[in-house]
Amino acid sequence: DAGVIQSPRHEVTEMGQEVTLRCKPISGHDYLFWYRQTMMRGLELLIYFNNNVPIDDSGMPEDRFSAKMPNASFSTLKIQPSEPRDSAVYFCASSRLGQSVSGNTIYFGEGSWLTVV
Amino acid sequence: KNQVEQSPQSLIILEGKNCTLQCNYTVSPFSNLRWYKQDTGRGPVSLTIMTFSENTKSNGRYTATLDADTKQSSLHITASQLSDSASYICVVSAMEGGGNKLTFGTGTQLKVEL
16 A cells, blocks of 8 residues: 655745645545644644544634545645745544544654745 | 643664653543654654553564553663664544544654664
8 A cells, every 4th residue: 555645745835825735545544634743832633534524623723724625535735825834744644443443543644844935 | 631741852872772752641531542653754653552451562672551540651662773763752542522532742852873
């Protein structure tokens, strides 16, 4: 299996521009997560989907952030307009969770390194 | 508020030596605890997952322990190698609304030197 695939791996953009990050989860996984990682705050959950439906978006920092999952094999995280404080590594992860949620492994992508100048 | 605290923040050891990383948590109701290894510039990779009833789990040279009474976990690395240089992240799950809510520690940065 190719694992969780994210693109772009690196992006540098100017403040005010729209940023779209993409993710392809592992085939057969029914949960997809978007995380943000910074030196100061570590890994933070932004939003997660179950069977393409957003379940918990309480971690999305503000209205400038939005995420979609139009089908089981694709998700996007969009920032519009971007700001310098959005500079971070954004990770997508996927998992197959059953009724017994203990013991499930969450697989992370390699991350999208975003710099907003 | 659910919290996960890791110590030390960073650690430098010589190749071949052992080390122990600590994780203290205040997460309730507890579901499971995971240790992840994150190489520089890469995504986190799962090392171990422990539920309430498990107090130790090994993955090669990595051994994790869990004391659910004191809400502490440790990750012991035996005979360290240069490739062990990475950030080690403790993640604790709480059962909420029929699912898991993860709380991440900020990690321990380990450097193994010759």
